[in-house]
Amino acid sequence: MSDKILYGYSAIFDKPDDIIKAAKTIAESGYTKYDVNTPYPIHGMNKAMKLKPSKLGYISLIVGLSGALAAILTMWWMNAIDYPIVYGGKPYFSFPAYIPVVFEVTVLSASTATVLAMLFFFFKFPNNSHPLQGTEYMKKVSSDKYGVIILQDDPKFNESEVKSLLEKLNPVEVIPIYWDNEEINHKHKILEPKFILFLIVVAILNSGAVYFVYNKLLYMIPFSWMSEQQKQNPQQKSLIFADGYGMRTPVEGTIARGHLPYQFAGKPDLAGEKLVNPIPVSKASLKLGQEKFDTYCSPCHDYHGTGQSRLRGQFPNPPSLHSEKVRTWSDGRIFAVITEGQNVMPSYSTQLTEDERWAVINYIRVLQRAMNAKESDIK
């Protein structure tokens, strides 16, 4: 035994009250380097051991505040400076929207920093082995006993005094704890080959598992049932058709409903002569016409077709729809303008189907009639 180096003197107790009393006595005797090990946190231990409040909170505070600041600055830079886009009509820098993010980042950074600081500063990680590890003492205090240990490097430490002090506290037993000779001579390096090898093995296993799951496992039955379904996807090769194309072209000469080819491209006057409005004037048609006119035409032509654009000069004002010229145009002539566009007005054939174009024309007739009412209309 004499060749072993003492780590500390431990005492084991049966009851939580005894351990509190023991901690109090030891603290009052002036020892500073001692520790208490219990299976669960015991209320009042901080006070009995005269522990000062932990400094850990300051680390949480500082890192948390930095996290909050970083989140605010990031969002401010991205949303208000570097790439400003209007979202939902809110200002570029809209603080209420940032608060949830700031809150989350604060909590995340503070809690991560707290755990890491606890491990590295307070638990002195990486600390591969501890003299208490695997001892009989540790086994007991981590199941049903309460232990206290006075460390040998305490300035007041004196083997016989400590022993008698502990024995006076009525413990179940008093055990000296020694350093493991092998451990004390062994200098732990973070770049130890064993440790590096361990890391490499973990890395290989980890990446292998991830590779297997995402590239192999998910393509095996039954894991692949969601991704492989009995249907033809766009661009997929077909096994049914001889040419192998999954996407079929319609029969030659097929015309989709409402998409009759326009025969008068570049010939608006001819269109005006030949085309006849197929949509009879009805309440439904006028309502549809008004809706489409207000959506697509009114930004430039104004709700009443006067040409008083709502775009405040960002786009040239169109001529009025109430001019003699437009009023005497046939429906087909107006249809040609909507379909092909005129001067700076672009084509609206993609926005409005044929029927909708005719409905808009019906509505334009209503506007024209209203703006140029005859005497008989007023009566």
Added chain:
Amino acid sequence: MISSSTIEYQKKELPAKVRTIALGLLFFGLILVIAGYFVNPARMAFNNIIGLTFIVSIVVGSIFFVSIEFLAGAVWSTPFRRIAEFLTYGVFIIPLVLIPLFFNLHDVFHWTHPEVVNADKILKAKAPYLNVNFFAIRVIAFVLIWIIFQRVLIKNSEKQDLTKDQHLTAKNVKFSAAFIPLFAITITFTAIDFLMSLEPHWFSTIFGVYYFSGTVLASLAAITIGVIFLNENGYLVKGLTQDHYYSLGALMFAFTNFWAYIAFSQFLLIWYANLPEETFWFLQRWEGSWIAYSIGLIFVRFVVPYFGLLTQPSKMDPKRLKIMAIWILFAHLYDLYFLVMPNYSRSGVVFNWFELGFPILIVGALLLLFFELSKRKNLVPIGDPKLKRGIDFRL
């Protein structure tokens, strides 16, 4: 955990000074209220709502505090549970505060005017819920529920002082379990009926929780004030330590954050969605001098208590905790004013002696009630089997 302590409780009477102060406050408040009703009944009716929701917060929140203790089997609050129990006797004051309101319903709730409702599509659709008869039924039912559970829980607790019968605790656990869901329902609908329906077009699904957070805060603050004043002067059982104070402070701190969380959630969703049927409620509180009041709410209700209770010493020091508890009680009034008064004065904040009447009256009434109860009953539940463990409670 140190089981060496013994229960040392000597019943002492509160000084007669308390009674004088309570009576003084009560009469002063009563004069202000009566004078207010003569000068400006409409304004007093709005103040009546503030006063009512304020006392409901303290009293019903205290029943909640007591039942939570039973339900959770908490021991730390047992040594001063009687203070919360005394406050619950305020359920008998609630009907008195309700009476003047029932005579002035037309001044505060415009859904009580049939001609307004008939002309309004939305109010017409809400009429099956928002009508005077159903409103009265609800209010009476809620007050009855509170009174019944107050009687049951507190009677059992007081009986235990004499009989020391442990089964009474087990009984109260069952009653508490029944009360918690009823509490959730009643407090939610109290918030909807008295506060949200002041602006019957507006709705917010989180509003009940908003009022609940304030309720818990107000009752905790009232209990904390009582605990500190009584314990510092030796009226309570010996052995209450800063660990008990800390727990009260930590709860207040938690619910301060909870309030901020709820209040901000409500604001964020309405602000983000930007729907005119919701935003107008906040826009009203953003008009004229209300803007300063609304920004002030963030500081009064959240920032000050947050930093006031953040550190460990601030929760353990009775002096600082007392100041924060009084502040939180004040902040609850501030919050209720924020919820109610913009409906009275659209253009800006109004404050005069009208606003003082009800709070003074209620504080005086509760204080007098407390004094009278303390003469007849023990200030500590001496028969409670959890009492000793409660005194031994350490963090």
